Amino acid sequence: MSSALSRIIRKTLILSALAAVSLSAQHPDSPPLADVVNAKYSRADAQAIVGVLSEAQAQRLPMLLLTAKVREGLAMNADGARVLATVRSYAKALGDARDALGATANPTELEAAAGALRMGLPAAALKRMRAARPSRSLSAPLVVAVDLVQRGVPVDSVSAGLVSLLGAGAGDSEFLTLQSQFAHAMMNGQQALPAYRSLLAAPRGMNQSVVHPPDMLPDRP
């Protein structure tokens, strides 16, 4: 077989595989992911990215999240190796998140949990959070956890504090308010850990004195 023919076959296989894995996750306003990946990256990188996506699809991970991660890399002109590493890491985190939260976790929870894992929260912390809030979504608390870690609160302090809040029955509004007050504290130049501890130590209710929407999110199945 000539090298040219071999190249054509390989290219066709890559395009077919990418089209297959991204067909159901295609953003309506975006060009086909397969076209873009194949045009921008080397054959080796494209094949490897396809491999990760295919494996994720076989594991029934949320494909839209993974293809969005590829598109993010494309939009930011990341090279193929970086996109590959990112997608691979993200797929692993999504799988770990599902293992920690259980098979009934919805994609939003998985996305938030994967982010938390990638920020260093241990899977055991996710399990404790799930145990503390077994019947309602953890999306909002996990988003807040990620923000806290991003702003400098040690992972252990974040997981312990949030598990404690969940155990006390805190609703999403309290987590949102905690995030807001903490972000303001950071903008005002306070140190992360003391500010976080101070907010946690405030009596419940103090952290929700301004905004207190009722907890309207429906229960998980």
Place this chain on the structure above:
Amino acid sequence: MSEYEQHNPDERLAAELRELYAAPRAPVGAVDRVLDAVRGDRGASSRDSRHWLSAGLRRVSVVVLAAAAGLVLFAGGIVTDRLMRHDSPGASSGMVAAVSEPDSARDITFVFAAPNAHDVALVGDFNGWNRHGAKLVRNVAGDWQIHVRVPTGLHMYAFVVDGSIWVATPLAPRGADDDYGVASSTILVGAGARPAAAPRS
């Protein structure tokens, strides 16, 4: 708070959100830190962008408005179900989500304050990170604004200023990853915490 807002629970809630998130102003130092970080992240920015940074960014006094918008979107996502029940057209401030299609998407207004910018785009996972697809336009207050239909769920977003400078909102929840060297913000829209009635995969 107006009399109407006092007697309308949804408007009262929206007003409370506006008071919480629209009021703050970042200390000058804090804004500078954000802008310095942007400058550092985008060292390879275009010449125009560097000019914008050096000459214009220090005069940006209300960048925090964008953060406020992000936070309201985050919280607004949680409360949109309540707004939805009354077919609210959205908050008068233009910063809280309006609702039209329960369980699938929300119409959200993104507001970004950058008076010296020439061009601002919204990018996020909800539009394929396409910097050419969602251009903001100036509103009557001089801020940059755009209405976008965002699927329910958790989303990452950022603003792209003058075609090359990616900016996350300082007060909004930060995204978990900056895999590609750029920070992003997070919004949890509407029924983002719903069970898997409408899986995104």
